[in-house]
Amino acid sequence: MSRASERRVLDEAGGVRAMTWVMAIMLFLTMLAAALGLGTAGAARALDRQLAGRLTVQIIDGDPVRRDASAARVLATLRTLPEVTRVAAVDRAELTRLLRPWLGSDGADPGLPVPAMIDVDLGGQDDAAVAAVARAVRGVAPTARVDRHETWMSPVSGVMRSLTLLALGIVLLMAGATAAVVVLAARAGLETHRATIEVMHMLGSTDLQVARLFQRRVAIDAAIGGVAGAGVAIAVILLIMTRLQGLGSELLDGGRLSSTDWATLGAMPIGFIVLAMVAARATIVRAMRTTL
Amino acid sequence: MANIVQFENVGLRYDTGAETLSDISFTLRSGAFYFLTGASGAGKTSLLRLLYLAQRPSRGVIRLFGEDAVLLPRDRMPGFRRRIGVVFQDFRLVPHLSTWDNIALPLRVAGMPEADLRQPVEEMLAWVGLTERAEARPATLSGGEQQRVAIARAVIARPEMLVADEPTGNVDPDMAERLLHLFESLNKLGTTVVVATHDLHLLNRIPTAQMMRLDHGRLLDPTGSLQYPPSPRAEP
Numbered sequence: 001m002s003r004a005s006e007r008r009v010l011d012e013a014g015g016v017r018a019m020t021w022v023m024a025i026m027l028f029l030t031m032l033a034a035a036l037g038l039g040t041a042g043a044a045r046a047l048d049r050q051l052a053g054r055l056t057v058q059i060i061d062g063d064p065v066r067r068d069a070s071a072a073r074v075l076a077t078l079r080t081l082p083e084v085t086r087v088a089a090v091d092r093a094e095l096t097r098l099l100r101p102w103l104g105s106d107g108a109d110p111g112l113p114v115p116a117m118i119d120v121d122l123g124g125q126d127d128a129a130v131a132a133v134a135r136a137v138r139g140v141a142p143t144a145r146v147d148r149h150e151t152w153m154s155p156v157s158g159v160m161r162s163l164t165l166l167a168l169g170i171v172l173l174m175a176g177a178t179a180a181v182v183v184l185a186a187r188a189g190l191e192t193h194r195a196t197i198e199v200m201h202m203l204g205s206t207d208l209q210v211a212r213l214f215q216r217r218v219a220i221d222a223a224i225g226g227v228a229g230a231g232v233a234i235a236v237i238l239l240i241m242t243r244l245q246g247l248g249s250e251l252l253d254g255g256r257l258s259s260t261d262w263a264t265l266g267a268m269p270i271g272f273i274v275l276a277m278v279a280a281r282a283t284i285v286r287a288m289r290t291t292l
Numbered sequence: 293m294a295n296i297v298q299f300e301n302v303g304l305r306y307d308t309g310a311e312t313l314s315d316i317s318f319t320l321r322s323g324a325f326y327f328l329t330g331a332s333g334a335g336k337t338s339l340l341r342l343l344y345l346a347q348r349p350s351r352g353v354i355r356l357f358g359e360d361a362v363l364l365p366r367d368r369m370p371g372f373r374r375r376i377g378v379v380f381q382d383f384r385l386v387p388h389l390s391t392w393d394n395i396a397l398p399l400r401v402a403g404m405p406e407a408d409l410r411q412p413v414e415e416m417l418a419w420v421g422l423t424e425r426a427e428a429r430p431a432t433l434s435g436g437e438q439q440r441v442a443i444a445r446a447v448i449a450r451p452e453m454l455v456a457d458e459p460t461g462n463v464d465p466d467m468a469e470r471l472l473h474l475f476e477s478l479n480k481l482g483t484t485v486v487v488a489t490h491d492l493h494l495l496n497r498i499p500t501a502q503m504m505r506l507d508h509g510r511l512l513d514p515t516g517s518l519q520y521p522p523s524p525r526a527e528p
Contacts, residue, residue, distance in 0.1 A: 204370040206370045
């Protein structure tokens with residue numbers, strides 16, 4: 001049957017059906033969950049990129065002269081290592097700035113025994129490179145500490161990965177709930193139109209012909225609801241992103257959605273429509289198989 | 293003429309009740325006209341339901357268009373049903389479709405392109421005298437008009453067999469005669485016609501018709517050789 005005639009066979013009175021609202025709400029919530037997941041995954045990746053292969057060498061010595069001499073030796077040694085791509089001593093002004101939240105202006109006191117700190121970037125991220133650097137540093141400054149940034153931030157990274165998995169779980173649950181709603185709606189529709197379907201059956205309609213009628217109807221409801229839900233969700237996501245960017249946090253800025261993430265979000269309404277159509281078709285075909 | 297339908301010792305039981313039809317055996321020849329008579333509750337509608345594949349028998353063999361209809365797989369049923377036109381006792385028109393669309397439904401189900409529907413549907417509307425009522429919904433049609441729409445819908449796809457359940461039950465005698473003429477015209481075009489009725493006056497209208505009589509779920513002449521007019525001993 002043509003689409004125009006399919007539209008006429010089931011009584012499709014105008015107006016928005018409950019199914020449309022359900023699809024709009026489902027898709028709205030799913031897209032928010034997906035955006036959260038994609039954002040946290042992006043932030044976790046950005047964090048990994050920032051921290052991977054970065055070290056800080058601390059030289060702790062109460063005597064400022066010995067400390068500065070050790071720092072100079074460590075700097076010179078690090079510059080000779082092939083694993084090291086960048087090395088820079090953290091200057092006194094920067095250390096004072098970092099200490100200000102805890103010590104206030106006292107942090108600027110030249111008599112304060114502040115450790116010398118050296119930032120190191122490695123070409124690789126493997127443990128062997130870190131171990132080689134640590135050996136070389138301790139060779140010239142036995143009391144120096146070598147800290148991997150990755151070690152400090154791994155709990156944060158872990159939380160972000162958990163959030164990503166949680167968001168994925170929510171997306172899958174919402175998809176399942178949507179399919180369940182479609183199944184219920186299709187069964188209700190089958191009951192409502194039972195008389196018409198029986199007539200069509202006796203006229204020689206196949207199960208797929210009958211299923212197509214419902215599939216088409218569900219697709220229209222899902223499309224209208226999907227566009228509405230997706231539109232509102234995108235507006236909310238943009239608003240949240242704008243506010244997060246205003247915070248100036250490097251970590252949160254890493255959670256900005258990429259073009260791939262937007263494409264994924266954009267594909268979700270289409271995915272939902274397809275899911276709804278498949279669920280409707282499967283329900284109707286299964287129900288029809290119980291008849292002769 | 294070849295046999296289009298063959299029943300052999302067919303029985304039908306709904307759930308666990310007594311048999312509604314018992315030991316039904318008969319043969320319908322292609323292109324013939326049959327009346328199925330019997331009192332209310334004799335099993336006419338059940339027998340017709342077996343004929344138009346709305347029901348499988350509890351036992352026995354049914355051969356339809358040369359194939360075993362009892363063992364017919366579900367996916368082949370639609371193809372068989374398209375070869376049978378059915379006029380239901382309660383018409384079963386689709387209430388939100390116009391007369392035009394109700395009549396066009398079998399052609400659409402069969403996959404005919406929309407552009408090709410116009411001619412056969414309008415021919416059929418003219419044949420049943422409903423051209424002026426093409427856009428009317430069933431609820432606005434009289435009983436006789438609805439009956440004619442149901443008949444037009446049953447025959448538009450030129451079925452090999454037409455099955456009609458009490459097609460004149462809801463119309464006045466004049467309309468009943470007109471409808472019977474429609475069936476007769478169709479029969480002359482080669483369609484096998486089976487009309488279930490308890491109106492014995494109708495039987496006189498088609499002299500060439502054969503008659504099958506049901507009584508309490510049994511065919512009165514199990515040989516299937518009853519000819520019109522019925523023998524006096526078998527007259528209900």
